[in-house]
Amino acid sequence: MAEVSYVKASRVYSGNPPVRAVDELSLDVPDGEFLVLVGPSGSGKSTALRMLAGLEDVDEGAIHIGGKDVTNVPPKGRDIAMVFQSYALYPHMTVAENMGFALKLRGVNKAEVRKKVEEAAGMLDLNKYLDRKPKALSGGQRQRVAMGRAIVREPSVFLMDEPLSNLDAKLRVETRANIAALQQRLGTTMIYVTHDQIEAMTMGHRVAVLKDGLLQQCDTPRALYDRPANAFVAGFMGSPAMNLKTVPLTSEGVKLDGLVVPLDRRALDRAAREGLREVTFGVRPESLALVPAHEYGMDMTVELVEELGADALVHGAVRIGNASERFVVRVDGRTPPALGNRVKVAVRGAGEIHLFHPESGLRLTD
Amino acid sequence: MARRRRLASVGLHAALGTASLIAVFPVFWVLVTSFKPDARAVGTSPRLLDESTVDNYVRVLSGEKGDFLAWFGNSVQIAALTTVLSVFLSATTGYAVSRFRFPGKRSLMLSFLVVQMFPFAVLIVPLYDILLALGLQGTSLGLVLVYCTTAVPFCTYLLKGYFDTIPTDLDEAGRVDGLSPFGVFWRLILPLARPGLAVTAFYAFLTAWGEVAFASAFLSAADGSKTLAVGLQVFVQQNRTEWGHLAAASILVAVPAVVVFYLVQRHLVAGLSAGAVKG
Numbered sequence: 001m002a003e004v005s006y007v008k009a010s011r012v013y014s015g016n017p018p019v020r021a022v023d024e025l026s027l028d029v030p031d032g033e034f035l036v037l038v039g040p041s042g043s044g045k046s047t048a049l050r051m052l053a054g055l056e057d058v059d060e061g062a063i064h065i066g067g068k069d070v071t072n073v074p075p076k077g078r079d080i081a082m083v084f085q086s087y088a089l090y091p092h093m094t095v096a097e098n099m100g101f102a103l104k105l106r107g108v109n110k111a112e113v114r115k116k117v118e119e120a121a122g123m124l125d126l127n128k129y130l131d132r133k134p135k136a137l138s139g140g141q142r143q144r145v146a147m148g149r150a151i152v153r154e155p156s157v158f159l160m161d162e163p164l165s166n167l168d169a170k171l172r173v174e175t176r177a178n179i180a181a182l183q184q185r186l187g188t189t190m191i192y193v194t195h196d197q198i199e200a201m202t203m204g205h206r207v208a209v210l211k212d213g214l215l216q217q218c219d220t221p222r223a224l225y226d227r228p229a230n231a232f233v234a235g236f237m238g239s240p241a242m243n244l245k246t247v248p249l250t251s252e253g254v255k256l257d258g259l260v261v262p263l264d265r266r267a268l269d270r271a272a273r274e275g276l277r278e279v280t281f282g283v284r285p286e287s288l289a290l291v292p293a294h295e296y297g298m299d300m301t302v303e304l305v306e307e308l309g310a311d312a313l314v315h316g317a318v319r320i321g322n323a324s325e326r327f328v329v330r331v332d333g334r335t336p337p338a339l340g341n342r343v344k345v346a347v348r349g350a351g352e353i354h355l356f357h358p359e360s361g362l363r364l365t366d
Numbered sequence: 367m368a369r370r371r372r373l374a375s376v377g378l379h380a381a382l383g384t385a386s387l388i389a390v391f392p393v394f395w396v397l398v399t400s401f402k403p404d405a406r407a408v409g410t411s412p413r414l415l416d417e418s419t420v421d422n423y424v425r426v427l428s429g430e431k432g433d434f435l436a437w438f439g440n441s442v443q444i445a446a447l448t449t450v451l452s453v454f455l456s457a458t459t460g461y462a463v464s465r466f467r468f469p470g471k472r473s474l475m476l477s478f479l480v481v482q483m484f485p486f487a488v489l490i491v492p493l494y495d496i497l498l499a500l501g502l503q504g505t506s507l508g509l510v511l512v513y514c515t516t517a518v519p520f521c522t523y524l525l526k527g528y529f530d531t532i533p534t535d536l537d538e539a540g541r542v543d544g545l546s547p548f549g550v551f552w553r554l555i556l557p558l559a560r561p562g563l564a565v566t567a568f569y570a571f572l573t574a575w576g577e578v579a580f581a582s583a584f585l586s587a588a589d590g591s592k593t594l595a596v597g598l599q600v601f602v603q604q605n606r607t608e609w610g611h612l613a614a615a616s617i618l619v620a621v622p623a624v625v626v627f628y629l630v631q632r633h634l635v636a637g638l639s640a641g642a643v644k645g
Contacts, residue, residue: 055538076544086643088535092557102543134642149543 002066002079002156004029004052004189009061009071011047011213021047023213024061029191029206034183035218036204037193040236044213045193046161052191053082053159066156081150082159085166087142089134089149096121096130099148120151123182140171147179151186158183158190164199176203197237201225209233231361234282234354240313243327244282246358247320254281254355257298257318261347267355267365279364280356285313285330287352290343297344300327305336312336316343393620400613407609422614431611434618436590437597440506441575442622444593447510448574452517453567457559459518460525461551465537475526478519489515490583497584504586509593512580517570524569528562529555533643558642564633571626576619594619 006027013019022044029035037045050056052063054075062071070078081102090098097104099120100113108116121127124144134142143163150158163179164172180203183190194200200207201221208218209232217229221237228234234242247254249271253263261281271279291297300316303326311333317324329345337343347353355364370378399407401418426434463471493512494503502508532555540550556563581593589597598619601612 053538053542055541075538075541076546080542082539082542084535084539084643086533086535088533088539089642090536090539090554091642105544105549149539153543 002189003031004157004191005064006048006052007062007064009048009051009058009063011044011051011056012059020213022051025213025215027208027215027218029189031189032187034180034190034192034203034205036200036207037191037210038195038197038200038207038236039210041195042212043210045195045210047213048210049159049161049191049193052157053080054078079156080159081153081155081157083146083150083161083163085162087134087146087166089142089145091134094131094133095126095137095145095148098134098145099152101149102153116152117148120148123151124148139166139168140175143167143175147182151182156189158188160190160192162194163192164194165196179203198239201237207237209236211236227363228354229363231280231282231356234356238284240285240328240330242282242284242354243288244280244356245320245325246278247281249277249279254279256281256320259296259298259346261353262350263353263355264350264365270364271355274357276358278358280358280361282354282356283347283352285328287348288327288329288345289348290314290329290331290337291346293344295344295346297346300329300343300345302337302339302341302343305339307333307336309333314343316345318345396613396616399609400617402610404608404610407613422610423618426611426615426618431608432592432597432600433590434597434615437592437594438618440585440591441594444506444509444513445571445574445622447506448513448517449567449570451510452514452521452570452573453563455514455518456521456525456566457556457563458551459522461529461555463522464526464529465534475523478522481515481519486579490579493580494583503584504591506585506591509581509584510574512584513570513574513577517573521566521570524566525559525562528559532558536642560633561635564630568627568630572623575623
């Protein structure tokens with residue numbers, strides 16, 4: 001077990017201009033933490049993980065594992081175990097051989113290897129399959145073998161590169177919980193890469209959001225959700241995504257259709273100091289509510305209703321200035337409005353509004 | 367599968383039967399001829415039965431016409447050495463080209479392609495000069511090297527293509543598990559490339575086994591140092607061809623090739639790397 005730190009680590013691919021796949025990433029992961037790296041494709045999350053594994057060069061900066069600089073150490077000297085998106089099982093070896101391979105290479109005696117393999121197989125419910133070859137296993141079983149291969153090693157850090165993306169939806173949810181529980185039990189530091197923000201939210205102690213090779217924010221799932229540092233994080237975390245609109249600013253607040261949403265004084269002051277006429281206004285679907293027609297709110301025409309069971313998502317158009325903007329509102333699943341209805345929508349509370357700089361995207365509200 | 371119509375089925379079988387007959391008949395005829403006395407070998411009314419003797423085989427093997435067993439030994443030695451050397455060289459080269467990025471990679475592969483385009487006859491004189499300079503002219507080792515010049519480029523191409531089909535994730539998993547780069551090649555990639563290696567080995571073997579032009583140019587003229595393919599020429603003289611002996615010797619020459627093919631074909635199984643990655 002060990003802590004991991006990226007010290008201004010960069011991966012630069014030569015070219016014209018050079019591509020900075022990971023740009024001065026600085027991140028400290030304490031011992032035993034489950035850290036999720038999340039971002040859209042091309043954000044550099046996998047590259048960052050592969051740099052930690054030693055499969056990708058670190059062109060600038062350094063990487064430390066357990067306080068030791070491993071920037072130029074080959075993968076086998078880093079005491080890490082990795083689960084690949086494709087699982088990368090050795091097809092010519094049985095499940096038991098796959099799982100025990102690393103120990104065998106280290107010269108651990110056979111009885112000991114067998115014992116550890118059986119222990120891990122027990123944890124993952126693989127005992128029945130130890131003598132099979134990977135091709136005779138289902139996708140979920142292969143995924144567990146890949147996990148088992150990592151566990152048997154008892155490494156100081158687990159690295160996982162989108163290990164669930166090849167599973168079907170139901171199995172993915174199940175395995176997600178299993179991995180989180182397993183990490184809890186083993187107490188080993190884990191770095192987990194995913195593009196799925198739900199996985200990130202549900203599994204990680206902390207989540208690091210990357211975009212274009214740059215770290216956007218690293219915090220607990222709750223903090224990311226409640227106080228996104230910029231408009232990108234606000235839009236990326238949460239499903240359905242936050243409603244983000246660039247709207248005119250008045251002396252009282254922001255102007256949406258007929259509705260002026262009053263804003264926190266400090267946010268207004270800050271916007272005024274920066275000389276902003278417009279701001280990016282963000283409100284999550286659950287922070288909006290349908291209100292009776294006579295109350296104060298913005299008029300929305302319902303264009304789509306997605307019923308999820310417990311609740312429903314109402315997509316609709318609101319006029320802002322001369323443009324028609326789409327909003328999503330989360331409502332009670334039992335009484336959703338019908339398609340084409342005109343409804344009134346209001347913000348639940350001033351504290352649920354996020355304001356961002358319209359150009360830099362940085363957060364303006366506290 | 368949909369059932370074929372009867373007519374289509376008949377046509378298909380007829381076509382396949384004809385093709386097989388065309389392929390197999392010459393070999394069959396050589397086999398038949400090898401059991402006939404020389405005088406009856408090329409008759410105007412050939413007969414299949416009642417002429418079987420093993421005299422031709424006895425004569426050929428007894429060394430009456432030339433040291434057949436020595437030729438045989440030379441051929442086996444040269445072909446085996448060529449096979450081992452070219453499989454080793456092309457496997458390592460093919461893996462490097464498949465996995466690593468290095469300057470000159472494209473031109474290397476291109477040059478492998480270009481060298482295949484020269485007819486053997488053009489190469490004999492320059493190769494002779496080189497062997498002479500190396501002091502290898504007239505030796506088996508020299509001939510092995512010459513065969514490698516044709517076998518290695520082709521086999522490298524073949525194996526590079528095969529290695530490309532093995533996911534690089536496996537290399538990386540191996541490295542994380544504690545293998546050195548050579549360990550990855552030896553313990554993960556080679557076992558998975560068995561079908562590719564088998565084809566390569568067979569090709570290299572055949573390159574050396576049946577070749578005449580280089581063998582007659584580069585080996586010493588002494589009877590004891592000839593290879594089989596060269597030695598067979600003693601049965602074909604200016605005025606007379608000993609068909610029976612030639613046929614018997616040919617059958618004997620074909621046997622090792624068949625044996626090698628038999629050994630190799632067991633490895634020609636598809637889907638060795640199935641199950642490695644989710645596909």
